[in-house]
Amino acid sequence: MKINLSLCVLPLVIISSSRFVQAETIHTKVAILGGGVSGISASVNLTLAGINDFVMIEARDTLGGRAQNVKFANNVTIELGCNWVQALGSNPINILREKHGLVTAPTNYSDIAYIDDKGKKISNGFEVYNKFQDLYDKVDQLGVKRLKNNLVDLSGRTALSLAGWFAKTPLEEAIEYFTYDWETGETPEVSSMMYVANNDNSNYGTIFGPDSDNDRMDIDQRGFRYIFLQEAAKVFKENDPRLKLNSLVKTIEYDENGVIITTDKDIIIADYAISTFSVGVLQHRDVVWKPEMPDWKMEGIFGFHLATYTKIFMNFPKQFWDDNQFTLYANPTSRGLYSVWQNMNAPGYFPKGTDNNIFFVTVTQDYAYMVEAMTDDQVKEQLMDVLRKMYGDDIPEPTDFVFPRWHSNPLFRGSYSNWPIGEMNQHHENMKAPLHNRVFFAGEAMSKDFFGYLQGAWISGEETATHVIQCIKSSCPKAYYYPEIQNNKIPGVTVNKREI
Template sequence: MNRIHTAKIVVIGAGFAGIAAAATLFEAGFQHVQVLEAMGRVGGRVYTMRPFGSDIIELGANWIHGQEGNPLFELGKEHGLLSEGHSASTKMCLPGSITPCDYFFKEDGRLLQAEDVEQVCALFSRLTTRAFDSELEDRHCCLSLGDYLDNAFAESPLAATEDGLKVFEWCKRCECTDEASSSLYEVSASQISHYEALEGGFFNSLGPGGYQAFIDVLLRKLPAGVIMTNTPVAHIEWALDESGKRSTHPVQIVCEHGQSFEADHVIVTVSLGVLKQRAALMFRPPLPNSKMAAIDKLEIGTVDKIYLCFPERFWPEDCAGIQLVWDNGPEDAAVYTSELEGEAWKETWFKKICGFDTVARHPNVLCGWITGREALHMETLEDVEVGDVCMRLLRSFTGWPVPEVSQVLISRWGRDPYVRGSYTFVPQGVLAEEHGALVAPLPPEPSSDDRKPLQVLFAGEATHVNFYTTTHGAYLTGIREAQRLINLYT
């Protein structure tokens, strides 16, 4: 009998990585594949909802990161899952402009001149591009991303202006959202060059089915009953040799509700946040020191969204976003350093909100973004309290007659017990090669002893050294681990 037909594989997690792995295995002829999902839904960090009517809201993944060479962009084109869209870009304007663009307000209510904002944002983009393109000067290579940007910006005439400095701090807050960090002083300036940005920018015009439509395409490739939701895994027993009690299927997955599954291989696609919290007790025997070190060194940050649904639109038609430029923001180096030891930042958590963007297909909805420790603190607050704070910000910065918000929807990825964060970043002092240690299968192939190889495999965005943080990175890692097993059996 064909070995593929008898091999038993369990996939833990039904996000992009897990579903892609299962679909690839079935397409290759594997017949005994089971997907265990702790949540009551599939999708993982993809979470498409319809809380404000028939049109979708993305509580999780929002963009396709790049177009050229992106398998999810190609999947979207093939199945008609994309709307006519554009790459995300920041546009600044003054009232009366025809093209929708962002309004930048200072804390005193003054609207900043578009050309002044554009100059700072353009410089910030050039400086970050140098880091991503490995073009840093030697003196900057050992610095954090925040320190590098501060040093480089200080050499520009724009740093001599008060407004230039404040817009620069706004840019750093926005970059924290991209990096999922509490501060850019936590992020390595040199190691972000390992991240590969695909050409085409952020494609932010998904079709009316949102990201869930992509998940649905993959789900159609799976037989009925393959995915078991509400099935959190307690621990994984692996590395049994040929004399063990389960010599035929040397891996046992034990779930919190008592179910157990025997397998030849298990593909673990849980988030880095879950691994950080549970890896020490989840695997029996424990994971090798190199893998535990990688889990410890790499970081996962929290990025949350705050959706505000108003009874009517109060912003101008040409306004694509209301951006908040603080006098003394949380990304100021001195402020960040002085608050490291205390908790004063909790009183001003809202200063980490970059602004409020308009939302496609929702003419009366705004979306605020918040990241890092401030996001985690925000998650402890009630929706109504967060909504009240956001209304006060909008009123005080713009001076516009902002109505009472009718609905508030908040993501809480940091507190979700089955996620514990949004996506991965490489902290200062850590090498991006740790992604490689995280992905190494156990035992490796060929096995150095009598144990069956590839008993435990790892996938998910945190395991991709070039595409971490992205949906296509997660998707590709699921295919990668499935192909590793396909190669073993063929």
């Protein structure tokens, strides 16, 4: 397929808000599709390389992607999206935290109150928690070893079972959920043992240095996205014509000669494009590709997972829960449902005495889909039933209530990625491989080592921009894909790669 650029210089008339408008045709060297963390990182690196001939297309009226916050209760900023600087040391997100003075609080995952459905404190919770943590560390080490030795992958559930862990009590299920699902966004049954273990090791061990094994939760009233907006401000000046906000990408037409992007406002003709759409958006085909992406690429995309991690915030007239950072509810009937609660009144977090008493709970995967299908009042009623089991019938009603609907939002389709059992390294290489060395792919899901993390998004944007810079200034770096996976011609786990 050859793109007929002569057709695209003609003005296009589209319908917007029930009236005809004339679309602008824009010519540029690079089009960055999406203004999230990866897109911002790509724009920063293009600029540093002296390439300023690019546009960024963002569907929302602001940058930051899944870094989103709102004013809640008595004018306090809470994070609906990413909330933690996960791994310190040389983690680029930690470097941005320090550079821009982001206010954070240290997270102590062992500072937990354990409560059953009768409202009683569970005395052996800390003992069971430590036992599981020790076992999970060994599973991680085994997963990294199996990956290095090119052994067959196992599910997280299989790995835990082989290690001798069988959750038999509501407490054990709650602790397992807190350590596994609450981190990966999905259950051990669907998660890869090897790649999840490598992900943990990359973030908290071998790459960012010995001081990296800590997390800090953002409590900055400017919002987590402040650090990314500050970086973007170095690239885009006020009213910068290269920044196309409130512009929804509708179609992407590509071949070996270039890329044409049609939005609901403009036609953009580019030599190169960097797609930062989430893997969920790619899976849902929310953007039309012309031609369709090849089977080898779609197989990698459809095989990956975008997990949904939903925080449900409530503010109360007073605090009736413990001062611990976390409270684990041992749900007797549904493993992990409304089990992980967090106290924003904990020491070092939001100060007391400001009329804000925020207690929030997180749900993932099927539970996240469930709450998205309910009304706010229905979700609130369920949560209050649980809290009354935990703390008694005389607790007050919440004064404020909010949660995002990440999965059903067509701009996101979820929160962050998780490597599922069955997705091979070759699938992942195919997922991030460029098309004709014209359309490149960035985003946290495209990072083998850092998928699911902000650092994965930032590093992926940087790496992808580097490839595009090389294409512009000299010649594109060699890129490969694996055409034989879809035809099941896999001798063991080795398939022949082919250059793009």
